[in-house]
Amino acid sequence: MTLLTLAYRNLLRRPARTTLLVFSIAIAFATALSLLALSRGIETTTHEGAEERGADLTVSQVDASDVFSGVVPESHAAKIAAMPGVRGVSGEILMFTPIDDERQILTVGMAENSYFWGAMPIADGRKPEKDERWVVLLGQGAAQALGKGVGDTLTMFDQEMKIVGVTGYRAPINRGAIVARLQDVQELAFKHDVVTLIHVAIDPSLTLAQAEALGAEIERLGRVSASPTEQLFSRDRNVAVLRAISQVTSFIALTMAGLSVLNVLLMAVQERVRETGIMMAIGWSDRRIIATIILEGVITGALGSLLGIPLGFLACGFFEYLPTIGAYLDITPPLDAILISVAGALALSALGSLYPAWRAVSHTPADALRRA
Amino acid sequence: MGSARPLIALKNVSRAYDDGAVVALRGVDVAIDEGEFAVITGPSGSGKSSLVHIMAGFDRPTGGTVFWDGSPVKNLRAWTDLRRTKIGVVFQEFLLLPTLSALENVELAMVGTGLSTAQRRGRAKDLLDHVGLSARLGHLPHALSGGERQRVAIARSISNRPRLLLSDEPTGNLDSESAAQVIELLLAIRKETKMAFVLVTHDEEIAALGERRIRIKDGLIVEDEAPKARAVR
Numbered sequence: 374m375t376l377l378t379l380a381y382r383n384l385l386r387r388p389a390r391t392t393l394l395v396f397s398i399a400i401a402f403a404t405a406l407s408l409l410a411l412s413r414g415i416e417t418t419t420h421e422g423a424e425e426r427g428a429d430l431t432v433s434q435v436d437a438s439d440v441f442s443g444v445v446p447e448s449h450a451a452k453i454a455a456m457p458g459v460r461g462v463s464g465e466i467l468m469f470t471p472i473d474d475e476r477q478i479l480t481v482g483m484a485e486n487s488y489f490w491g492a493m494p495i496a497d498g499r500k501p502e503k504d505e506r507w508v509v510l511l512g513q514g515a516a517q518a519l520g521k522g523v524g525d526t527l528t529m530f531d532q533e534m535k536i537v538g539v540t541g542y543r544a545p546i547n548r549g550a551i552v553a554r555l556q557d558v559q560e561l562a563f564k565h566d567v568v569t570l571i572h573v574a575i576d577p578s579l580t581l582a583q584a585e586a587l588g589a590e591i592e593r594l595g596r597v598s599a600s601p602t603e604q605l606f607s608r609d610r611n612v613a614v615l616r617a618i619s620q621v622t623s624f625i626a627l628t629m630a631g632l633s634v635l636n637v638l639l640m641a642v643q644e645r646v647r648e649t650g651i652m653m654a655i656g657w658s659d660r661r662i663i664a665t666i667i668l669e670g671v672i673t674g675a676l677g678s679l680l681g682i683p684l685g686f687l688a689c690g691f692f693e694y695l696p697t698i699g700a701y702l703d704i705t706p707p708l709d710a711i712l713i714s715v716a717g718a719l720a721l722s723a724l725g726s727l728y729p730a731w732r733a734v735s736h737t738p739a740d741a742l743r744r745a
Numbered sequence: 746m747g748s749a750r751p752l753i754a755l756k757n758v759s760r761a762y763d764d765g766a767v768v769a770l771r772g773v774d775v776a777i778d779e780g781e782f783a784v785i786t787g788p789s790g791s792g793k794s795s796l797v798h799i800m801a802g803f804d805r806p807t808g809g810t811v812f813w814d815g816s817p818v819k820n821l822r823a824w825t826d827l828r829r830t831k832i833g834v835v836f837q838e839f840l841l842l843p844t845l846s847a848l849e850n851v852e853l854a855m856v857g858t859g860l861s862t863a864q865r866r867g868r869a870k871d872l873l874d875h876v877g878l879s880a881r882l883g884h885l886p887h888a889l890s891g892g893e894r895q896r897v898a899i900a901r902s903i904s905n906r907p908r909l910l911l912s913d914e915p916t917g918n919l920d921s922e923s924a925a926q927v928i929e930l931l932l933a934i935r936k937e938t939k940m941a942f943v944l945v946t947h948d949e950e951i952a953a954l955g956e957r958r959i960r961i962k963d964g965l966i967v968e969d970e971a972p973k974a975r976a977v978r
Binding site for chain 2: 374375376378379382383385386648650651652653654655656657658659661737738739742
């Protein structure tokens with residue numbers, strides 16, 4: 374006979390109620406976990422995408438509110454390329470473009486001299502030839518989503534483009550994107566002589582201090598910031614908003630779970646006033662009675678978390694079928710998001726048990742024993 | 746009331762309910778000595794149960810003081826400690842937790858007393874064996890007869906080897922045969938342990954077994970027969 378045994382037996386007294394409570398916690402847990410995974414997925418996917426393409430630093434307009442809205446002079450690419458320690462540069466326009474008037478797809482307009490072209494894996498077809506206009510390569514995810522392949526055409530801003538290849542990238546963001554010539558995208562988007570970003574590959578022999586010095590030198594070009602590519606979205610307003618919404622929604626979901634625990638345990642405690650009186654009568658301290666009730670809350674929180682983990686993975690799997698995000702993001706709950714969600718669920722379940730526990734010991738033993 | 750330092754003493758204790766509309770005890774003075782066997786009798790509503798509830802610390806008096814071993818019992822925590830280690834209680838309604846087996850109900854009283862789980866289990870088995878329930882260890886209360894339930898409650902009440910056993914109408918819910926067995930058991934335990942025993946009853950036959958009789962009426966002690974050197978039965 375331990376506190377755990379007693380808490381467990383109490384929960385088993387009303388199996389239907391306990392099961393419903395565990396399910397409500399599990400759903401809240403899964404919501405929190407999948408939303409945290411979604412916001413984290415943006416960062417990890419960007420990082421994976423940049424790593425796959427071989428970018429070290431990304432130069433963007435200083436204090437641009439988001440990645441897509443920044444403007445950097447295209448001429449900066451040549452200046453950066455001339456700096457010591459720079460292995461390659463790639464001026465790019467990054468934007469969502471309307472394809473076949475049906476859907477918006479992430480499009481990368483890549484400069485002809487971009488170092489990315491050299492390492493680009495090709496799954497089918499070929500890369501654009503020199504000075505070839507109005508051609509695109511599709512990521513395999515984009516090809517699948519559009520149902521198109523090499524030799525087909527698509528329209529981008531009413532301009533017909535020929536699909537000459539399918540890239541063999543594996544990172545979700547690269548798989549979901551269309552790669553076009555920078556010149557073409559600049560013309561279609563009325564963004565002559567400017568790019569959204571300049572990716573920089575640096576000499577691997579550079580020390581951290583030298584890489585930081587290079588970043589500082591790039592920033593001296595004026596009104597641009599140079600940051601490690603994996604941090605590309607760290608200052609992005611849209612991502613920040615999404616992250617905030619995810620966190621707040623997660624918190625609300627877990628709080629609702631905590632309130633469910635409060636509600637159910639309050640009912641249970643009111644039903645068991647006389648039994649609480651018995652425990653008091655045989656010398657159980659208030660603290661021990663409170664601990665038993667909190668333990669009941671924590672057990673339901675733990676069971677809800679246990680069930681919520683597979684539900685969370687299921688929800689993330691569902692996200693991948695959403696065309697707006699599923700094509701670009703790998704939304705797999707990372708371990709730290711699981712641990713944060715478990716900690717949150719347990720803490721809020723324990724918090725939700727506090728008031729019922731306090732109510733349970735608010736009677737004198739005589740009052741409690743008088744209850745029918 | 747014999748010794749200068751009784752085990753438990755109530756001095757001028759009053760208990761009123763509903764803002765004084767109902768008065769259960771009116772300035773009661775009573776003391777129980779170590780090893781004493783006192784019987785409290787009186788008509789329904791006379792204040793017997795209120796008196797025992799105050800002796801057990803279940804209820805706080807609205808006036809007066811309760812002393813344990815010569816010292817006033819100051820707060821609820823002190824009462825909880827006393828009930829855990831020095832005061833056992835047996836009531837008419839058995840007061841067993843319905844989700845726990847007979848064995849677990851007895852073990853429950855020993856949680857927090859410093860005994861290990863194995864020690865608690867071992868002592869609970871011994872006690873249930875002692876009260877004749879070794880074949881009913883795993884039974885839930887609803888699967889036990891009234892007499893068996895009361896025997897579980899008795900085993901639980903003595904599990905921490907108390908110095909005072911308070912028993913409020915322990916046979917009130919039992920048939921005459923079970924009632925006789927329960928009383929016999931309580932008396933046997935009292936004889937073995939020499940603990941003080943306060944028994945509330947309105948059964949004259951049972952009351953006659955006590956060494957001292959305290960009669961209560963309308964919240965006042967109207968008769969407190971001095972301890973007699975009766976043989977413990």
